[in-house]
Amino acid sequence: MRHVFQVRIGPVGFRIGSDWRAPIAQLEALYAAYPKPVDGVPDFTVRLFAARPWRRIVRPAVMIGGDYVLPEAAPLPLAQGLLAAEMGMNLQMALGQRHFLLLHAAVVERDGQALILTGVSGAGKSTLAALLSLRGWRLMGDEFALLDPATGLLHAFPRLVSLKNASVATVAAEVPVDRLGPVLEGTPKGTIRHLVPDVAALAGMDVPAKPALILFPSFGYESATRDVAQSEVFVRLTQASTNYVAMGERGFDALTALVQGVPARAIDYPDTDGAIALVEAAWAAR
């Protein structure tokens, strides 16, 4: 690869190689305050390469490669190279992570205790995590919760927060522009803009937290809160995990302990102010 960038996000080191300079320059700028992989050895490698040699120059199209690949993944235009890098990093984690049980969830922390926000795509995990991080919570991650089977603790994975569509303006209104990446229009997920996690998230990157509450948010409904039974939590979290089966008995032990030890609630919310109020109320009542 002509251009290379390395970064450590929480316990995971990445090496991203690219045929083009532009995506690497964007990563260098947005991940400027992040550390490098321990001893310079990454856990995962992502490659952004031209679909055909001439496509590096003419209508450049970015293919995502790495230790783990999705063979049917379509190339992205070069303007979305940053998104391609992020997708590649997520893919390596989702398919290759063996140390932690991975849950597709956002995690924030306060007073050493972690709040897990999980739900289907579009439920508002990233938006809520970003807004909570602006209201005194430490952002531990907006995409993956890393549950350590040996300790039951959650480890932070504070990658760039991926804001989508309406949430771009909602969050951008509250943060300085130098914490925002370029606006990526017309991606497979709509409009995307990345938010750089704040100083507290980066400073606390290596500090795990004990899970204290699991919330299943749903956007677009009147405000409501209900308890979620352990059995439903278990099923929903196995569905939200990318590596539950691969983790075998360690995954079973970690997940059953989490489900039995941590209360869970579903919250429906009509808007972000309503969501913040529901989260705080559920946290107080945990």
Added chain:
Amino acid sequence: MDDSRGDIVYRMARPETLKITHLDSFTAVFHRASGITHLVTSPVPEILAALGEAGMRRVDLMARLSVDYLLGDADEAALDARLDELVAAGLVAVA
């Protein structure tokens, strides 16, 4: 009921091959050999507990379940079907 099954002794799979965790409305059973998690509800946990390691014939199992639980319409065919499923899943062994 198929009488050719009458003398078969069913027993729970060896305890070291299973990990059983009771959640509120079902029981999660991890089967170590296959790595599969089975989510089961009544009467499966009751059947596994009744069979235990010693095991028993199905007629004795039905009698035990009838003593321990109020079986409104005890259905031997249904019990046979559950036992067959549990044997296929590796959670119950035949002696």
